[in-house]
Amino acid sequence: MARIDPAETREAIAALAPWLFDATVTQPPRPALARAVRLSARLLAQESPGHSVEVRVPPFVAVQCIEGPRHTRGTPPNVVECSPRTWLRLVAGLDRWDDADIDASGTRAAEVAALLPFVPLHPDAGAEVG
Template sequence: MAPSKTVDPAELRASLIAVSAWLDDPSVPKPPRAELAAAVRLSARTLEQTAPGSSVEVRVPPFVAVQCIVGPRHTRGTPPNVVECDPRTWLLLVTGRTEFADAVRGAGVTASGGRAGEVAHWLPLVRV
């Protein structure tokens, strides 16, 4: 199922710029929750739009979970292909500051299922 509202690329870029100092330096104070939530939600929904489908679920608790990538549809229970990470790691991936494989090796990303790694093909979404 496609998201109900298309993400405006300018809005996505602005939300990522708002948190970029924290992404570059974790000692910088964490952005306000609303700014962080906007960056995470807009970027995840952009992934959902650019890689439509429902074979992989991407979770960034507590803000969002989206399904993406064409393939077998999941409808009930725990999905067989899941990518989960914290908001900072997600935004590092989205902006190209971290590679997917490196984040998995470093335990910043949990990727389960044979198709979960396909998310890497769609990242980064925006370099800021």
């Protein structure tokens, strides 16, 4: 798999800033949303490689991350799942793990929280984006 460029990921997320800051703004086009979600989840897996936690952001992506035992069959023992908007708000530092609507199961799932945010957006980003 090709390396994920953090700058490209930041750009993809920043393009969605108005919607991330304000839920009343029209949801971005599906291709832009899919790009930001996929790049950010794959960047997480790239920066924290491993197979002990699966992060799912349906319908766009599922990645495995965090060193530990490899999962090979059935439902993984450590899973984090959330909506695309929730995921991107977590990645951007706009929501805290404890306050977000996340389905997390397994003893290691919460380790993802320690990796967030990794593409922080600032409140003025919404004004800068088209």
